[in-house]
Amino acid sequence: MQEIGQNRNEEETDEALVKAFQAGNTEVFPALVARYLKLIRRKACSFREIFSLEREDLYQEGLLGLFDAANTYARDGGASFETYAGRCISNRIVSAVRRSASRKNSFLxxxxxxxxxxxxxxxxxxxxxxxxxxxxxxxxxxxxxxxxxxxxxxxxxxxxxxxxxxxxxxxxxxxxxxxxxxxxxxxxxxxxxx
Known part of the structure; x- marks a missing residue:
């Protein structure tokens, strides 16, 4: 039965999955993660070469960005979920890099x-x-x-x-x-x- 649900999630659009997630169906979030994991890795790796952050930390920040996007996406905003999620993921990773490079973390x-x-x-x-x-x-x-x-x-x-x-x-x-x-x-x- 779980396989049927997974196949159904694969056929649904990103917007439909986000709508279900916002309605309280947390079981659809792994399907979103599967779709956006490659994007998260690509964005994280672009910063990994420059700064001394661990790869896993950047991935985690990207996942949190995707989670934020799933929680706050509004279809009437004009952008597709893919575009919105990409911005949220990038912003979250950039914020982590800035926090890491800030003066208050220089001792660490x-x-x-x-x-x-x-x-x-x-x-x-x-x-x-x-x-x-x-x-x-x-x-x-x-x-x-x-x-x-x-x-x-x-x-x-x-x-x-x-x-x-x-x-x-x-x-x-x-x-x-x-x-x-x-x-x-x-x-x-x-x-x-x-």
Missing amino acids: NNAVPIDAVTDLDAGQKTDPQALLESRDELDRVLRNAHVSLSDFERRALLLYLGGYRRAEIERRLGIPARAFDNAMARVRKKLRQK
Whole structure:
């Protein structure tokens, strides 16, 4: 019996499936997904090459865009459901890319997985030569930081490296959160250039 329903869904137009979905028949949504999965993948892949988002995350955003389209489509809007769904899918993926690339996510985008840090530390703690080399590298970075960073950036970096919380650093320096974020972004940029 389920096969007959599936065949019926394959014969129906997108608009008919959307109308049934909006009327409360959630069983038709998988048929819409099957029809639009190729479009979702194509739109997601166009952003996958540019940004560091996971493919599955982009697919999920595309599916949410299709879900939004199915919920909000109005035939009297003048566009076919295919056109409307394509716009909703694109908009949802673009919004996710923008959120990912925004400044407020910059700390997460530049983060190193904790597993990588613990793996590096494990081998270096027992090897005196590696410990000495890492100490020399740290000294070199700090010398470069001292030369290239402004006094304000140096103070912000020292408090940050000293383990102070963000709110405490802002209070000690008497600055708003945005100023601290901007200072740390400049520090990272300058240290990467060295």
